[in-house]
Amino acid sequence: MPFINSLYPAIPDAQAVVHGNESYPNLNGIVFFCQMPYGVFINAQFHGLPPINATNPNRFMGFHIHENGDCSLDQNQEFAFTGNHYNPDNMPHPSHRGDLPPVINCGGYAWQSFLTDAFRVEEIIGHSIILHALPDDFMTQPSGNSGAKIGCGIIRVNA
Secondary structure (H helix, E strand, O other), X not given: OHHHHHHOOOOOOEEEEEEEOOOOOOOEEEEXXXXXXXXXXXXXXXXXOOOOOOOOOOOEEOEEEEOOOOOOOOOOOOOHHHOOEOOOOOOOOOOOOOEOOOEEOEOOEEEEEEEEOOOXXXXXXXXXXXXXXXXOOOOOOOOOOOOOEEEEEEOEEOO
């Protein structure tokens, strides 16, 4: 119980407000980052995720921190300017410091909380958080074959 009790008084140190691209204009979410003594506690929630159906059976969606904090859209309406996964140690996928657990789409909504010791909050300020259309296969180099970047938010200090 001490770990859970330590989370409740935590005020997020950073956050990313996530918005969808033109193909997913109703996608939005927020990701909070709390620096804890034993790692970073991440709490993420999303609305407006793609519907699960015969043409899109993917319940799992790739979720990563990317190198650049630029969520502008390119000519293909992709968040291409975010660059690759955050990977300052040049590790193979899925050992990038920006590799996060997949998001599970539950009828267009997702919520998850987890703890990671892959980075400290101050290291990721100014980077982007990306939600992908497909599940991360945890094998394909360099990024897990997660498909299109459909949601993006810039990680900023929580004011």
